[in-house]
Amino acid sequence: MSERSVKFYSCANCPAYCCTYDQIETTAADIRRLARHFGLSEEQARRRFTKPVEGGARRALRHRRDEIFGSACRFLDPERRRCTIYAARPRICRVYPGTPRCGFYDFLMSERRSQDDPEYVPSFRRG
């Protein structure tokens, strides 16, 4: 999505649900960028930051425990709910959700209206 496109969501007002998907895919270029960012070899970055998925056919970002959703990307700041490697984040994180609307954001806003609480976060966990 072009940065000039109209967006009907605000990531600044969301606890980063999309950073909790189990399979946040990384490409070879993403791993190279992570390696450069951390001053590591590509092999070190691949092993340290990614895990095999689909029987090893692809690599996804590793997770760690998360207070809100149970599990989230290891690069998510658990307090501020922000990416700690924003400049070096994988391509998939740059293009998501790829549409003017974010389904989770619509759901979140609906729940906050229902609860009459602008900071309400639905209590469901991924793992």
Ligand code: SF4
């Ligand atoms: S779930 Fe949607 S609104 Fe929340 S951080 Fe991700 S893209 Fe932004």
Ligand code: SF4
């Ligand atoms: S790299 Fe950053 S933007 Fe991508 S899933 Fe992890 S915390 Fe979220």
